[in-house]
Amino acid sequence: MQAETKTTVDQTSGASGAPVSVLRFSGDISSTSKDSLLGAWQSVHDGPVLLDFTKVDYINSSGIALIIQMLMEADKTGRKVAAFGLTPHFQKVFTMVGIAKYAGLYKDEPTAAASL
Amino acid sequence: MQAETKTTVDQTSGASGAPVSVLRFSGDISSTSKDSLLGAWQSVHDGPVLLDFTKVDYINSSGIALIIQMLMEADKTGRKVAAFGLTPHFQKVFTMVGIAKYAGLYKDEPTAAASL
Amino acid sequence: MIPTAGTSVEVRLPSRLGFEKVAMGTAASVAQLMGFPPDRIEDLKTAVAEACINAIEHGNRLNEKLSVGVILSATADGLEVKVVDNGTGMEKQPPKPDIDRKIHGEEDPRGMGMFLIQALVDEAEWVHDSKGKGSYVRLVIRLDKDSEFDKESK
Amino acid sequence: MIPTAGTSVEVRLPSRLGFEKVAMGTAASVAQLMGFPPDRIEDLKTAVAEACINAIEHGNRLNEKLSVGVILSATADGLEVKVVDNGTGMEKQPPKPDIDRKIHGEEDPRGMGMFLIQALVDEAEWVHDSKGKGSYVRLVIRLDKDSEFDKESK
Ligand SMILES: Nc1ncnc2c1ncn2[C@@H]1O[C@H](COP(=O)(O)OP(=O)(O)O)[C@@H](O)[C@H]1O
Ligand SMILES: Nc1ncnc2c1ncn2[C@@H]1O[C@H](COP(=O)(O)OP(=O)(O)O)[C@@H](O)[C@H]1O
Numbered sequence: 001m002q003a004e005t006k007t008t009v010d011q012t013s014g015a016s017g018a019p020v021s022v023l024r025f026s027g028d029i030s031s032t033s034k035d036s037l038l039g040a041w042q043s044v045h046d047g048p049v050l051l052d053f054t055k056v057d058y059i060n061s062s063g064i065a066l067i068i069q070m071l072m073e074a075d076k077t078g079r080k081v082a083a084f085g086l087t088p089h090f091q092k093v094f095t096m097v098g099i100a101k102y103a104g105l106y107k108d109e110p111t112a113a114a115s116l
Numbered sequence: 117m118q119a120e121t122k123t124t125v126d127q128t129s130g131a132s133g134a135p136v137s138v139l140r141f142s143g144d145i146s147s148t149s150k151d152s153l154l155g156a157w158q159s160v161h162d163g164p165v166l167l168d169f170t171k172v173d174y175i176n177s178s179g180i181a182l183i184i185q186m187l188m189e190a191d192k193t194g195r196k197v198a199a200f201g202l203t204p205h206f207q208k209v210f211t212m213v214g215i216a217k218y219a220g221l222y223k224d225e226p227t228a229a230a231s232l
Numbered sequence: 233m234i235p236t237a238g239t240s241v242e243v244r245l246p247s248r249l250g251f252e253k254v255a256m257g258t259a260a261s262v263a264q265l266m267g268f269p270p271d272r273i274e275d276l277k278t279a280v281a282e283a284c285i286n287a288i289e290h291g292n293r294l295n296e297k298l299s300v301g302v303i304l305s306a307t308a309d310g311l312e313v314k315v316v317d318n319g320t321g322m323e324k325q326p327p328k329p330d331i332d333r334k335i336h337g338e339e340d341p342r343g344m345g346m347f348l349i350q351a352l353v354d355e356a357e358w359v360h361d362s363k364g365k366g367s368y369v370r371l372v373i374r375l376d377k378d379s380e381f382d383k384e385s386k
Numbered sequence: 387m388i389p390t391a392g393t394s395v396e397v398r399l400p401s402r403l404g405f406e407k408v409a410m411g412t413a414a415s416v417a418q419l420m421g422f423p424p425d426r427i428e429d430l431k432t433a434v435a436e437a438c439i440n441a442i443e444h445g446n447r448l449n450e451k452l453s454v455g456v457i458l459s460a461t462a463d464g465l466e467v468k469v470v471d472n473g474t475g476m477e478k479q480p481p482k483p484d485i486d487r488k489i490h491g492e493e494d495p496r497g498m499g500m501f502l503i504q505a506l507v508d509e510a511e512w513v514h515d516s517k518g519k520g521s522y523v524r525l526v527i528r529l530d531k532d533s534e535f536d537k538e539s540k
Contacts, residue, residue: 068489072488072490174253178285178342184334214330241408242396262411265405
C-alpha cells in the first residue's frame with residue numbers, strides 16, 4: 001500500500017577532493033523503508049555520506065526514526081553526514097526534531113558536498 | 117467557496133503584425149466565472165483573440181459552457197480565437213467537447229499568436 | 233501496491249459548489265496509492281468533480297442540509313467510485329452534446345457533465361432511487377488499461 | 387472564501403498504513419478551498435498524517451475491520467480536524483523527544499509523531515474514550531495567523 005523506497009548508492013567528492021558516498025532515495029520514507037535505507041547505509045564504505053532527498057515524495061515520523069538510526073551509526077563511527085533536496089517544509093521538520101544538529105541540511109548537492 | 121477567476125486583458129500582435137487581444141485567466145473557470153469571463157470578452161475591441169489558460173487551476177463543465185459562449189460571440193462576429201497554456205488533460209477535454217473545432221489549441225503564446 | 237479488493241474510503245461533503253474539489257483531492261490520493269498513472273488520475277478527478285457537481289446541483293438542489301457521499305472502493309482490477317445524492321435521479325440520459333448546435337445557439341451551451349464522465353472513465357452507470365436510499369452514479373477506472381486504447385474500444 | 391462555520395467534511399479510512407495519505411489529500415483540498423497558504427497546508431498534511439498513523443497503529447491496532455474517521459470542520463477563524471479511532475486513547479502524553487538521547491541510544495528513535503503534531507498546528511488536544519465512543523485527537527489551524535509568529539508565541 002505504501003510507495004516503495006528505492007535507494008541507490010553513488011560516489012562523489014567532498015571539499016578536499018576526498019571520496020563521499022551518496023545515498024539517493026526515492027518514493028516514500030516510512031515504516032516500510034527500513035531494509036532499503038539501512039541496507040544501503042550498511043553497503044557504503046568509510047568516509048562522509050550525503051543523503052539525497054530530491055526524489056522523495058513523503059516522509060513520516062517512522063521514516064524520520066530510520067534516518068535517526070543512520071545518524072546513530074554515523075555518530076558511533078565518527079562519520080559526517082549532510083542532506084540535500086528536502087522541501088522547505090521538511091527542512092523545517094528535520095530542524096524541529098533535531099536532525100539538523102547531526103546532519104547539515106543544504107539546498108543542493110554541490111553545497112552539501114562542499115560541507116563535507 | 118470557489119477560487120475567484122481573474123481575467124486581465126492584454127494586447128499582442130499576430131502573424132501579420134495585426135493587433136491581437138489576449139484574455140489571461142487565473143484561478144478557477146466554473147459557474148462563478150461568468151462575469152469575469154464574459155465581462156472581459158465584451159471589453160475587447162475587434163480582431164482576433166487569444167485565451168491564456170497558463171494560470172488556471174481548475175475548469176469544470178460550467179466553465180466550459182462559458183468558454184463556448186465566448187466562441188458563440190466570436191463566431192457571430194467572424195473573429196478568430198486561439199488558446200494556449202492548457203494542460204494535456206484539458207487539451208484532451210477541450211477536444212472531446214469540440215472546442216478545438218472553434219479555437220486552435222496551442223502549447224504557448226508565440227505559437228498561438230502566429231496562428232491568428 | 234493495489235489495496236485488497238474490498239478496501240474502501242468514504243467521504244461526505246456538504247451540498248455546496250466548490251466542495252467537489254475535496255472529492256477530487258481524495259479520489260486523486262486513493263488512485264495514487266493504487267498506482268494509477270498521472271493521466272488517468274486527471275481523468276478520474278474530472279469525472280468525480282462532474283459527478284459531485286451534478287449531485288450537489290441536480291440531486292440535492294444545493295440544499296446544504298443534505299450531503300453528498302463519495303465511496304471509493306478498490307476492486308480486483310481498478311477503482312470504483314459511487315457518488316450518492318438524496319435526489320430521485322434521472323428518467324433518461326440527456327443527448328450527446330453537439331458543439332455545432334451549441335455554437336449556433338440551437339442547444340444550451342451547458343449539458344456536458346455526463347458526456348465528459350462517460351468519455352473519461354471505463355464504465356459509468358446512473359442508478360436512480362428506488363426505495364428512498366438515494367440515487368448514485370457509479371464510475372469505474374481500470375488499472376491495467378491504457379486510456380486511449382480503452383476509449384477506442386468503446 | 388471561508389466556508390460558513392459549521393460546514394464539515396468527513397472521511398472514513400481503513401486501518402491500514404498508507405491510507406493516511408488519503409486523509410492528507412482530503413485535508414489539503416479543504417484547506418486550499420479555505421484559502422490557507424501553501425506552507426500551512428504542508429504543516430496540516432504532516433499533522434493529519436501523523437494523527438492517522440497513530441489512530442491506525444495504536445488506536446485501532448492495524449485491525450482492518452475498524453476504520454479511522456477524519457472530520458474536517460470550518461470554524462469562524464480556521465479549520466478543526468478530529469481524527470477518531472476505536473481505541474481507549476492514552477493515559478498521559480509521552481515526553482518530548484530528545485535528539486541527543488536518541489543519537490546516543492538512550493531513547494527509542496521513534497516517538498516523534500505527537501511532538502510533530504503539536505509543533506505544526508495551532509492547537510492539539512488528545513481526548514480519550516470515556517463512553518465507548520472512540521478516542522480522538524483534535525487539531526486546529528487558524529487562518530489569520532502567521533505560522534512562524536504562532537510557533538514563537540507557544
Ligand atoms: N445526480 C443527478 N440527479 C438528478 N438529475 C441529474 C443528476 N445528474 C444529472 N442530472 C440531469 O441530467 C442533466 C445533464 O447533466 P450534465 O450532462 O451533467 O449537464 P448539466 O449539469 O450542465 O445540465 C442535468 O441537467 C439534470 O437534469
Ligand atoms: N490514537 C492513539 N491511541 C492510543 N495511543 C496512542 C495514540 N496516539 C499515540 N498514542 C501513544 O502515544 C505514543 C507516542 O506516539 P507518537 O509520538 O506518535 O510516537 P510513535 O507512534 O512513534 O510511538 C505511542 O507510542 C502510543 O503509545
